[in-house]
Amino acid sequence: MFSIVMLVEVVHPIINEMTHEAINSIIDTTVGEYEIICYVQGANDLDTRNYKHTKFFRDKDKLSIATGYNKAVRESSGDILCIVHNDILMPNYGWNHVMGEVAQRGDVAFPMIDESHSECEKRGIPKTLNWQTSSCCYVLLRSVWDKLGGLDENFEHMHGEDIDFFKRCQDAGHKLIRCDPRVMHHRGVSRSFLPDRGNSHFFDNWRKYNEKYDIKPGEDSLPRLSVTPDCRPGAPPIKKDKSILGGVVEFGNRVNDLIKNSKHGLHIGCGDTIINGLLSVDLYNKKADKQWDARDLKTENVDLIVAHQVLEHIADTDAVLKEWYRVLAPGGHVVVSVPDMAAIAEVILKSPPEVVRGLITPGIYGLRGDGMRHVTGFTEDTLKLELEEHGFKIIDSQRGYQIRPTPSVGVIARKGEQQ
Numbered sequence: 001m002f003s004i005v006m007l008v009e010v011v012h013p014i015i016n017e018m019t020h021e022a023i024n025s026i027i028d029t030t031v032g033e034y035e036i037i038c039y040v041q042g043a044n045d046l047d048t049r050n051y052k053h054t055k056f057f058r059d060k061d062k063l064s065i066a067t068g069y070n071k072a073v074r075e076s077s078g079d080i081l082c083i084v085h086n087d088i089l090m091p092n093y094g095w096n097h098v099m100g101e102v103a104q105r106g107d108v109a110f111p112m113i114d115e116s117h118s119e120c121e122k123r124g125i126p127k128t129l130n131w132q133t134s135s136c137c138y139v140l141l142r143s144v145w146d147k148l149g150g151l152d153e154n155f156e157h158m159h160g161e162d163i164d165f166f167k168r169c170q171d172a173g174h175k176l177i178r179c180d181p182r183v184m185h186h187r188g189v190s191r192s193f194l195p196d197r198g199n200s201h202f203f204d205n206w207r208k209y210n211e212k213y214d215i216k217p218g219e220d221s222l223p224r225l226s227v228t229p230d231c232r233p234g235a236p237p238i239k240k241d242k243s244i245l246g247g248v249v250e251f252g253n254r255v256n257d258l259i260k261n262s263k264h265g266l267h268i269g270c271g272d273t274i275i276n277g278l279l280s281v282d283l284y285n286k287k288a289d290k291q292w293d294a295r296d297l298k299t300e301n302v303d304l305i306v307a308h309q310v311l312e313h314i315a316d317t318d319a320v321l322k323e324w325y326r327v328l329a330p331g332g333h334v335v336v337s338v339p340d341m342a343a344i345a346e347v348i349l350k351s352p353p354e355v356v357r358g359l360i361t362p363g364i365y366g367l368r369g370d371g372m373r374h375v376t377g378f379t380e381d382t383l384k385l386e387l388e389e390h391g392f393k394i395i396d397s398q399r400g401y402q403i404r405p406t407p408s409v410g411v412i413a414r415k416g417e418q419q
Contacts, residue, residue: 018087023051025090037072066151066161073142073150082139083162089184107175108166109139110225111183128185131224133176135162136185144174152212160205164212166223175226251398251410255335258304258412265304266327268294269313278306284370295319302327305334309408311383312338312374313366321390328415334392336411339363340399342379343407363407380409387413 019038026036036054055075069083084090113128113136128134148168155161166176215221259265259277267278270288274280281297282288292298294310305324314320324334344363366374378386384394392413399409 022084022086022088022090023054025088026084027051027053037076064153064156064161065158066153066155070150070153073145079142080139081142081145082137084137085185087185088137105175106141106144107177107226108133108144108169110134110176110178111137112178114184133163133166133223133225134178134185135166137183138162138166140169140174144169148172154208155205157201158205159202160209163222164209167213167221170223176223178225251396251412254396254412255306255410258333258335259306262304264299264302265306266297266299266302268297268305268307269310275306278304295323297323297327300327301329303329303332305332307335308337309339311336312376312378313371315375317376317386318390321386321392325391325415330415332415333395334387334413334415336383336387336413337408338378338383339374340379340407340409341377343399343409346407378409380411383409383411387411391415 023036023038036051038054038056073081110133113134148165150165151161152164153161155164170176209215210221213221259275262277265278266281267273267275268281270280270282271285279290280288281290281292281294283291283293285291290298294307294314295316305328307324311317311320328334341364364374364377366372380397380399384397388394393416395412395414397409397411399407
């Protein structure tokens with residue numbers, strides 16, 4: 001299965017509340033397989049707060065950002081890297097719905113930057129222009145990073161190492177694209193902790209950059225995005241055709257509204273994931289609120305059932321859907337997501353071996369362990385057909401990466417009056 005590594009560079013003297021806000025925003029918006037690596041530059045306080053899937057390591061010597069990120073990658077395991085600074089907040093769905101696009105095409109993906117609350121202008125820092133790469137946060141395949149040798153450690157402390165890397169990516173034929181997710185960047189905060197606000201490192205590293213590429217002063221040498229959307233606050237998202245990536249954010253927002261308004265909802269097959277406001281149900285997880293079988297729910301008049309990646313583990317889906325229809329009150333909703341066998345087939349046929357290898361076993365056959373094997377497969381059409389045959393009315397469906405870093409199909413359906 002794809003796994004994403006979130007590399008958080010902590011360049012403040014200490015881990016402070018902004019750092020914790022950044023880490024929490026990653027955890028809150030990242031689902032599926034992931035780990036967070038926090039490389040801490042010279043920090044004297046490691047208040048790690050027992051974050052899940054998170055590893056902190058510290059260098060007492062104040063090494064450069066390039067050295068830190070390169071070390072962090074070596075400490076990690078995973079197919080996709082997300083590089084972030086500790087003054088970044090990830091709202092909405094973070095990077096989950098662009099993972100597939102990055103993995104399949106080998107692009108370097110950047111978020112839409114929201115600097116409306118970062119007081120850039122007050123500190124004399126120009127805002128990111130719509131053609132610029134947002135060096136504070138980017139996603140790419142680990143194999144691309146390894147092929148290019150990571151960041152050039154000749155760029156000391158900070159500045160220039162990321163732009164150099166993007167130029168090398170572009171020179172190697174990789175597109176630099178900006179995607180729909182919007183992140184909040186408190187830009188320039190890290191520089192304010194340095195004695196001269198980072199100016200000496202800034203100018204030294206740009207001199208190194210110009211010399212490396214034999215660029216004369218004043219020449220426009222910055223790598224430019226291959227896709228340059230309107231990045232103004234409130235600007236509409238990039239329009240995409242309805243494909244395995246399109247519309248995931250809208251689908252997710254609709255699901256979130258159902259959860260928010262639920263008075264008596266069930267989260268079936270919850271595993272270790274807790275959805276606030278819903279009763280957690282898992283036959284195999286003793287930490288769940290109820291260890292009920294999905295085919296025998298000991299309740300009724302439920303207004304919402306959320307079941308992510310459950311049906312593919314059950315051979316008798318007929319019995320499950322009959323039970324879910326029974327316990328739902330009239331007008332109640334069910335949210336179901338399963339691996340998208342059609343999309344998995346598309347990826348297998350079009351992708352390089354390292355991507356295929358990460359999809360075949362978990363995407364088709366599941367994982368080892370009680371209840372983790374896959375015994376049933378679905379496409380978008382077959383999932384909707386099965387729900388309709390059991391009396392549900394389809395409200396919305398979406399193909400993409402909304403709940404796992406493998407291609408999935410999600411469906412929202414509603415129960416009508418009792419038949």
